Amino acid sequence: MNIIIQSTLKTLQKTQYILTNLSNEQLSNTSVSPYYSSIGSHIRHILDFYGCILNKDLKNRIDLTARSRNTAVENCCNLAAEYLNIIIERLKDTNYNVDDIVMVTDDLGLGKIEMAYTLAAALSQANSHAIHHYAIISYILNGLNISLEDSDFGYNPTTPKKAIQNN
Template identity: 35%
Template sequence: MKSVIFTEVVKQLSNLLKQLKPNDYSKSLDVLNGSSIGQHTRHIVEFYQCLLKGILGGIVDYDARERNLMLENDLNYTLSILKLIETQIENIKNLNEPLLLSVNYNSDSQHFIETNFIREMVYLVEHSIHHYALIRIGLQENFDKIDIPKNFGVAYSTVKHRQEMVVEI
Protein backbone atom coordinates (compact mmCIF):
# COMPACT_ATOMS: atom_id res chain seq x y z
CA MET A 1 0.00 0.00 0.00
CA LYS A 2 1.33 3.41 -0.94
CA SER A 3 1.07 6.54 1.20
CA VAL A 4 -0.86 8.24 -1.64
CA ILE A 5 -4.21 7.02 -0.33
CA PHE A 6 -3.40 8.55 3.04
CA THR A 7 -2.43 11.93 1.65
CA GLU A 8 -5.54 11.87 -0.57
CA VAL A 9 -7.72 11.94 2.54
CA VAL A 10 -5.83 14.95 3.92
CA LYS A 11 -6.06 16.72 0.55
CA GLN A 12 -9.84 16.21 0.48
CA LEU A 13 -10.11 18.27 3.65
CA SER A 14 -7.69 20.95 2.44
CA ASN A 15 -9.53 21.38 -0.84
CA LEU A 16 -12.86 21.75 0.91
CA LEU A 17 -11.57 24.18 3.53
CA LYS A 18 -10.08 26.44 0.84
CA GLN A 19 -13.65 27.33 -0.15
CA LEU A 20 -14.49 28.70 3.31
CA LYS A 21 -14.14 32.25 4.55
CA PRO A 22 -12.01 32.49 7.70
CA ASN A 23 -14.99 33.61 9.81
CA ASP A 24 -17.11 30.71 8.54
CA TYR A 25 -14.37 28.25 9.51
CA SER A 26 -14.54 29.22 13.18
CA LYS A 27 -18.28 29.98 13.37
CA SER A 28 -20.27 28.08 16.01
CA LEU A 29 -22.91 25.96 14.26
CA ASP A 30 -26.17 24.88 15.92
CA VAL A 31 -26.37 21.72 13.81
CA LEU A 32 -22.99 20.66 15.27
CA ASN A 33 -24.12 21.32 18.85
CA GLY A 34 -22.30 24.63 18.85
CA SER A 35 -18.98 23.35 17.56
CA SER A 36 -17.40 24.70 14.40
CA ILE A 37 -15.86 23.31 11.24
CA GLY A 38 -12.58 24.47 12.75
CA GLN A 39 -13.06 22.46 15.93
CA HIS A 40 -13.70 19.26 13.99
CA THR A 41 -10.74 20.03 11.77
CA ARG A 42 -8.48 20.64 14.77
CA HIS A 43 -9.50 17.28 16.19
CA ILE A 44 -8.65 15.50 12.94
CA VAL A 45 -5.36 17.34 12.44
CA GLU A 46 -4.15 16.66 15.95
CA PHE A 47 -4.64 12.92 15.53
CA TYR A 48 -2.31 13.05 12.52
CA GLN A 49 0.15 15.13 14.51
CA CYS A 50 0.13 12.58 17.34
CA LEU A 51 0.90 9.76 14.94
CA LEU A 52 3.67 11.67 13.20
CA LYS A 53 5.16 12.65 16.57
CA GLY A 54 4.82 9.04 17.72
CA ILE A 55 6.84 7.72 14.84
CA LEU A 56 9.79 9.72 16.15
CA GLY A 57 9.61 8.28 19.67
CA GLY A 58 7.98 4.93 18.97
CA ILE A 59 4.86 5.61 21.06
CA VAL A 60 1.58 7.03 19.72
CA ASP A 61 -0.67 8.71 22.26
CA TYR A 62 -3.83 10.21 20.78
CA ASP A 63 -4.84 11.50 24.22
CA ALA A 64 -1.78 13.77 24.24
CA ARG A 65 -3.23 16.16 21.66
CA GLU A 66 -2.20 19.78 22.11
CA ARG A 67 -5.71 21.15 21.54
CA ASN A 68 -4.17 24.06 19.68
CA LEU A 69 -6.79 26.79 19.34
CA MET A 70 -5.01 28.21 16.28
CA LEU A 71 -6.00 25.05 14.41
CA GLU A 72 -9.67 25.68 15.08
CA ASN A 73 -9.65 29.45 14.60
CA ASP A 74 -7.04 30.29 11.95
CA LEU A 75 -7.95 28.80 8.58
CA ASN A 76 -4.70 29.77 6.82
CA TYR A 77 -2.59 28.36 9.62
CA THR A 78 -4.57 25.11 9.48
CA LEU A 79 -4.16 24.84 5.71
CA SER A 80 -0.38 25.20 6.12
CA ILE A 81 -0.35 22.48 8.79
CA LEU A 82 -2.39 20.16 6.56
CA LYS A 83 0.17 20.67 3.78
CA LEU A 84 2.97 19.87 6.24
CA ILE A 85 1.16 16.68 7.30
CA GLU A 86 0.84 15.61 3.64
CA THR A 87 4.58 16.10 3.16
CA GLN A 88 5.45 14.25 6.35
CA ILE A 89 3.28 11.28 5.38
CA GLU A 90 4.81 11.18 1.91
CA ASN A 91 8.29 11.08 3.49
CA ILE A 92 7.64 8.06 5.71
CA LYS A 93 10.12 5.45 4.53
CA ASN A 94 8.77 2.38 6.32
CA LEU A 95 4.98 2.14 6.38
CA ASN A 96 5.32 -0.96 8.59
CA GLU A 97 7.34 0.94 11.21
CA PRO A 98 6.55 -0.74 14.53
CA LEU A 99 4.96 1.48 17.16
CA LEU A 100 3.34 1.20 20.54
CA LEU A 101 -0.12 2.69 21.00
CA SER A 102 -0.71 4.21 24.42
CA VAL A 103 -4.20 3.43 25.69
CA ASN A 104 -5.54 4.83 28.95
CA TYR A 105 -9.28 4.48 29.48
CA ASN A 106 -9.13 5.41 33.15
CA SER A 107 -6.69 7.22 35.35
CA ASP A 108 -5.46 4.04 37.01
CA SER A 109 -3.80 2.23 34.15
CA GLN A 110 -1.97 2.87 30.92
CA HIS A 111 -1.47 0.08 28.42
CA PHE A 112 0.75 -0.19 25.36
CA ILE A 113 -0.49 -2.10 22.34
CA GLU A 114 1.76 -3.18 19.50
CA THR A 115 0.83 -1.56 16.21
CA ASN A 116 2.57 -0.01 13.23
CA PHE A 117 2.42 3.14 11.16
CA ILE A 118 0.25 1.78 8.36
CA ARG A 119 -2.30 0.30 10.79
CA GLU A 120 -2.60 3.66 12.54
CA MET A 121 -2.97 5.44 9.19
CA VAL A 122 -5.85 3.11 8.33
CA TYR A 123 -7.45 4.12 11.62
CA LEU A 124 -6.88 7.81 10.87
CA VAL A 125 -8.50 7.50 7.44
CA GLU A 126 -11.65 6.06 9.03
CA HIS A 127 -11.55 8.57 11.88
CA SER A 128 -11.14 11.45 9.42
CA ILE A 129 -14.00 10.30 7.21
CA HIS A 130 -16.27 10.07 10.25
CA HIS A 131 -15.52 13.69 11.11
CA TYR A 132 -15.80 14.70 7.45
CA ALA A 133 -19.40 13.45 7.57
CA LEU A 134 -20.04 15.82 10.47
CA ILE A 135 -18.27 18.66 8.67
CA ARG A 136 -20.41 17.93 5.62
CA ILE A 137 -23.59 18.33 7.68
CA GLY A 138 -22.34 21.64 9.07
CA LEU A 139 -21.50 22.91 5.59
CA GLN A 140 -24.74 21.74 3.96
CA GLU A 141 -26.86 23.34 6.65
CA ASN A 142 -24.99 26.65 6.85
CA PHE A 143 -22.96 27.36 3.72
CA ASP A 144 -24.90 26.58 0.54
CA LYS A 145 -22.24 28.08 -1.73
CA ILE A 146 -19.65 25.45 -0.78
CA ASP A 147 -19.12 22.76 -3.41
CA ILE A 148 -18.94 19.53 -1.42
CA PRO A 149 -17.63 16.53 -3.37
CA LYS A 150 -20.20 13.74 -3.66
CA ASN A 151 -18.17 11.27 -1.59
CA PHE A 152 -16.78 13.65 1.04
CA GLY A 153 -17.51 12.09 4.42
CA VAL A 154 -18.48 8.73 2.94
CA ALA A 155 -16.46 5.63 3.83
CA TYR A 156 -14.48 4.05 1.00
CA SER A 157 -16.35 0.78 1.51
CA THR A 158 -19.68 2.59 1.11
CA VAL A 159 -18.51 4.34 -2.06
CA LYS A 160 -17.41 0.99 -3.47
CA HIS A 161 -20.72 -0.65 -2.50
CA ARG A 162 -22.72 2.12 -4.15
CA GLN A 163 -20.67 1.79 -7.34
CA GLU A 164 -21.25 -1.96 -7.40
CA MET A 165 -25.00 -1.45 -6.95
CA VAL A 166 -25.10 0.88 -9.97
CA VAL A 167 -23.24 -1.66 -12.12
CA GLU A 168 -25.64 -4.49 -11.15
CA ILE A 169 -28.78 -2.54 -12.11
Protein backbone atom coordinates in the same frame (compact mmCIF):
# COMPACT_ATOMS: atom_id res chain seq x y z
CA MET B 1 5.20 5.45 -2.00
CA ASN B 2 3.20 3.05 0.12
CA ILE B 3 -0.53 2.62 -0.65
CA ILE B 4 -1.48 3.59 2.93
CA ILE B 5 0.43 6.87 2.63
CA GLN B 6 -1.13 7.47 -0.81
CA SER B 7 -4.61 6.85 0.58
CA THR B 8 -3.95 9.17 3.49
CA LEU B 9 -2.78 11.93 1.17
CA LYS B 10 -5.87 11.47 -0.99
CA THR B 11 -8.11 11.74 2.06
CA LEU B 12 -6.29 14.85 3.30
CA GLN B 13 -6.82 16.53 -0.10
CA LYS B 14 -10.44 16.92 0.99
CA THR B 15 -9.26 19.09 3.87
CA GLN B 16 -7.38 21.27 1.38
CA TYR B 17 -10.56 21.57 -0.67
CA ILE B 18 -12.60 22.64 2.37
CA LEU B 19 -10.07 25.21 3.50
CA THR B 20 -9.86 26.85 0.08
CA ASN B 21 -13.66 27.12 -0.14
CA LEU B 22 -14.55 28.49 3.30
CA SER B 23 -14.16 31.82 5.02
CA ASN B 24 -12.73 32.08 8.53
CA GLU B 25 -16.26 32.83 9.75
CA GLN B 26 -17.62 29.64 8.20
CA LEU B 27 -14.67 27.61 9.51
CA SER B 28 -15.24 28.76 13.09
CA ASN B 29 -19.07 28.87 13.10
CA THR B 30 -20.49 26.92 16.08
CA SER B 31 -24.20 27.56 15.47
CA VAL B 32 -25.24 24.09 14.23
CA SER B 33 -26.94 21.86 16.79
CA PRO B 34 -26.84 19.46 18.49
CA TYR B 35 -23.12 19.69 19.38
CA TYR B 36 -22.32 23.26 18.34
CA SER B 37 -18.86 22.30 17.12
CA SER B 38 -17.14 24.04 14.25
CA ILE B 39 -15.71 22.73 11.02
CA GLY B 40 -12.39 24.12 12.20
CA SER B 41 -12.48 22.12 15.43
CA HIS B 42 -12.96 18.92 13.44
CA ILE B 43 -10.17 19.78 11.03
CA ARG B 44 -7.84 20.62 13.91
CA HIS B 45 -8.75 17.32 15.57
CA ILE B 46 -8.05 15.33 12.38
CA LEU B 47 -4.66 16.99 11.96
CA ASP B 48 -3.78 16.54 15.64
CA PHE B 49 -4.45 12.81 15.30
CA TYR B 50 -2.01 12.58 12.37
CA GLY B 51 0.43 14.79 14.25
CA CYS B 52 0.51 12.33 17.14
CA ILE B 53 1.36 9.50 14.77
CA LEU B 54 4.04 11.50 13.01
CA ASN B 55 5.54 12.46 16.38
CA LYS B 56 6.34 8.88 17.30
CA ASP B 57 9.44 8.78 19.42
CA LEU B 58 12.70 6.88 18.92
CA LYS B 59 11.27 3.91 20.81
CA ASN B 60 8.36 3.73 18.32
CA ARG B 61 5.81 5.04 20.83
CA ILE B 62 2.79 7.06 19.74
CA ASP B 63 0.61 8.90 22.25
CA LEU B 64 -2.79 9.70 20.76
CA THR B 65 -3.69 11.67 23.89
CA ALA B 66 -0.79 14.14 23.39
CA ARG B 67 -2.55 16.35 20.85
CA SER B 68 -1.40 19.92 20.32
CA ARG B 69 -4.96 21.33 20.41
CA ASN B 70 -3.93 24.65 18.84
CA THR B 71 -7.33 26.34 18.83
CA ALA B 72 -6.08 29.15 16.54
CA VAL B 73 -6.17 26.54 13.74
CA GLU B 74 -9.93 26.20 14.31
CA ASN B 75 -10.56 29.84 13.46
CA CYS B 76 -8.23 30.63 10.56
CA CYS B 77 -8.20 28.89 7.19
CA ASN B 78 -4.60 29.98 6.56
CA LEU B 79 -3.33 28.56 9.86
CA ALA B 80 -5.26 25.35 9.27
CA ALA B 81 -3.80 25.10 5.75
CA GLU B 82 -0.29 25.61 7.14
CA TYR B 83 -0.86 22.83 9.70
CA LEU B 84 -2.27 20.58 6.97
CA ASN B 85 0.74 21.25 4.72
CA ILE B 86 3.13 20.33 7.54
CA ILE B 87 1.32 17.01 7.98
CA ILE B 88 1.28 16.35 4.22
CA GLU B 89 4.97 17.17 3.79
CA ARG B 90 5.94 14.95 6.71
CA LEU B 91 3.94 12.09 5.21
CA LYS B 92 5.57 12.62 1.80
CA ASP B 93 9.13 13.23 2.97
CA THR B 94 9.63 10.26 5.21
CA ASN B 95 10.21 6.72 4.08
CA TYR B 96 7.95 4.85 6.49
CA ASN B 97 8.09 1.15 7.13
CA VAL B 98 4.39 0.66 7.73
CA ASP B 99 5.03 -2.86 9.03
CA ASP B 100 6.94 -1.49 12.05
CA ILE B 101 5.41 -2.29 15.41
CA VAL B 102 4.52 0.84 17.38
CA MET B 103 3.21 1.12 20.92
CA VAL B 104 0.14 3.35 20.89
CA THR B 105 -1.16 5.08 24.00
CA ASP B 106 -4.82 6.06 23.96
CA ASP B 107 -7.69 6.58 26.36
CA LEU B 108 -10.67 4.46 25.36
CA GLY B 109 -12.77 5.72 28.26
CA LEU B 110 -11.24 3.96 31.26
CA GLY B 111 -7.90 5.74 31.35
CA LYS B 112 -4.77 5.52 29.25
CA ILE B 113 -3.72 2.14 27.91
CA GLU B 114 -0.86 1.07 25.66
CA MET B 115 -1.46 -1.23 22.71
CA ALA B 116 0.76 -2.74 20.04
CA TYR B 117 -0.14 -1.67 16.50
CA THR B 118 1.65 -1.66 13.22
CA LEU B 119 2.31 1.79 11.82
CA ALA B 120 0.00 0.76 8.97
CA ALA B 121 -2.81 0.12 11.45
CA ALA B 122 -2.30 3.50 13.12
CA LEU B 123 -2.35 5.31 9.77
CA SER B 124 -5.36 3.31 8.64
CA GLN B 125 -7.17 4.27 11.85
CA ALA B 126 -6.28 7.93 11.27
CA ASN B 127 -7.63 7.75 7.71
CA SER B 128 -10.95 6.23 8.83
CA HIS B 129 -11.08 8.70 11.70
CA ALA B 130 -10.66 11.60 9.24
CA ILE B 131 -13.48 10.30 7.04
CA HIS B 132 -15.72 9.98 10.12
CA HIS B 133 -15.03 13.63 10.97
CA TYR B 134 -15.66 14.60 7.34
CA ALA B 135 -19.17 13.15 7.77
CA ILE B 136 -19.69 15.42 10.78
CA ILE B 137 -18.26 18.36 8.82
CA SER B 138 -20.73 17.54 6.03
CA TYR B 139 -23.56 17.72 8.56
CA ILE B 140 -22.30 21.13 9.74
CA LEU B 141 -21.94 22.36 6.16
CA ASN B 142 -25.54 21.33 5.51
CA GLY B 143 -26.67 23.21 8.62
CA LEU B 144 -24.84 26.30 7.36
CA ASN B 145 -26.38 25.90 3.86
CA ILE B 146 -22.94 25.45 2.30
CA SER B 147 -22.63 22.87 -0.46
CA LEU B 148 -19.46 21.27 -1.73
CA GLU B 149 -18.88 19.94 -5.21
CA ASP B 150 -17.64 16.63 -3.80
CA SER B 151 -20.38 14.01 -3.91
CA ASP B 152 -18.49 11.45 -1.79
CA PHE B 153 -17.28 13.83 0.93
CA GLY B 154 -17.73 12.17 4.32
CA TYR B 155 -18.43 8.74 2.88
CA ASN B 156 -16.22 5.75 3.51
CA PRO B 157 -14.69 4.40 0.27
CA THR B 158 -16.58 1.14 0.86
CA THR B 159 -19.97 2.90 0.77
CA PRO B 160 -21.78 1.78 -2.39
CA LYS B 161 -21.88 4.60 -4.94
CA LYS B 162 -25.64 4.13 -5.37
CA ALA B 163 -26.16 4.96 -1.66
CA ILE B 164 -24.07 8.12 -2.07
CA GLN B 165 -26.04 9.24 -5.14
CA ASN B 166 -29.40 8.75 -3.32
CA ASN B 167 -28.41 11.12 -0.50
